[in-house]
Amino acid sequence: MIAYKFLAGGRTGPFTGYVWPERQWVDAPSSREGAGVHACRIADLPFWIDHELWQIELAGPVVERETQVEARRGRLAGRVGSWDARALAEFAVHGALRARDLAVLALGDAGIRSDALARAVTLQETRVVLESLPALSGVPAEMAAYAREACTRALDGAAASATHMAAVAAVALLGPTGFAAERSIQSRWIAERCGL
Amino acid sequence: MTRRVPEELTCAEMVRLVTDFLEDALSLEDRTHFEQHLVFCKGCAAYVRQMRKTIEASSALKGEGLSAEAQAELLRLFKGTCK
Numbered sequence: 074m075i076a077y078k079f080l081a082g083g084r085t086g087p088f089t090g091y092v093w094p095e096r097q098w099v100d101a102p103s104s105r106e107g108a109g110v111h112a113c114r115i116a117d118l119p120f121w122i123d124h125e126l127w128q129i130e131l132a133g134p135v136v137e138r139e140t141q142v143e144a145r146r147g148r149l150a151g152r153v154g155s156w157d158a159r160a161l162a163e164f165a166v167h168g169a170l171r172a173r174d175l176a177v178l179a180l181g182d183a184g185i186r187s188d189a190l191a192r193a194v195t196l197q198e199t200r201v202v203l204e205s206l207p208a209l210s211g212v213p214a215e216m217a218a219y220a221r222e223a224c225t226r227a228l229d230g231a232a233a234s235a236t237h238m239a240a241v242a243a244v245a246l247l248g249p250t251g252f253a254a255e256r257s258i259q260s261r262w263i264a265e266r267c268g269l
Numbered sequence: 270m271t272r273r274v275p276e277e278l279t280c281a282e283m284v285r286l287v288t289d290f291l292e293d294a295l296s297l298e299d300r301t302h303f304e305q306h307l308v309f310c311k312g313c314a315a316y317v318r319q320m321r322k323t324i325e326a327s328s329a330l331k332g333e334g335l336s337a338e339a340q341a342e343l344l345r346l347f348k349g350t351c352k
Binding site for chain 1: 309
């Protein structure tokens with residue numbers, strides 16, 4: 074099976090600190106459930122964002138779970154070069170502007186005009202408009218807060234955080250199904266941006 | 270703010286679970302949620318890094334270097350925090 078794996082800089086596992094060799098098979102340290110080689114299907118990618126994205130070949134029994142797959146062996150097949158610092162920054166902007174779009178919907182539902190917010194192009198501009206909104210309450214207030222926070226995190230370069238905020242905002246507006254729906258939008262964005 | 274995504278861990282829950290995480294004692298489900306939280310929460314990621322460093326540094330300490338008075342004082346303080 075061919076899947077994907079996010080790693081920190083230098084092919085480093087973000088939780089184990091293990092430095093993955095390139096193009097060499099790596100066996101799981103034990104056969105215990107959860108101790109295998111973890112990887113992502115395209116739909117899983119937004120949950121595991123990091124600096125490097127690799128294509129990984131998996132072998133042995135592959136167990137598919139909700140947000141990842143696990144195998145007995147894995148081999149980094151090649152780095153996805155299109156996932157770089159610029160892609161990471163663009164993904165952060167995508168998350169923040171999605172949170173902004175959801176806030177615009179919430180404000181519209183509440184009968185509050187938000188043309189300036191919908192038209193804002195940059196994160197700085199979006200944040201200024203959000204901060205100049207009249208006093209809000211209920212869902213519109215919550216949505217504006219999520220959008221503002223997502224902008225702040227994106228401006229800070231925290232792509233995983235900004236996009237997570239968008240997914241949480243989707244729950245606030247759309248209910249429990251909103252989270253998976255927003256993560257699905259994000260995984261499609263990554264796939265298109267990186268040509269996966 | 271209420272928790273919008275029920276299966277996600279809060280930062281307070283992360284603090285409570287960090288020892289189990291570092292000792293690889295979490296269930297697979299909890300570990301997955303724990304790791305996902307680390308991806309998007311810089312604060313908790315920093316906390317886990319600090320805990321790892323602390324364990325690394327303290328494991329190099331030798332018990333015999335501690336005076337009896339200091340040991341008694343540390344035990345007294347530790348008992349005080351565990352009430």
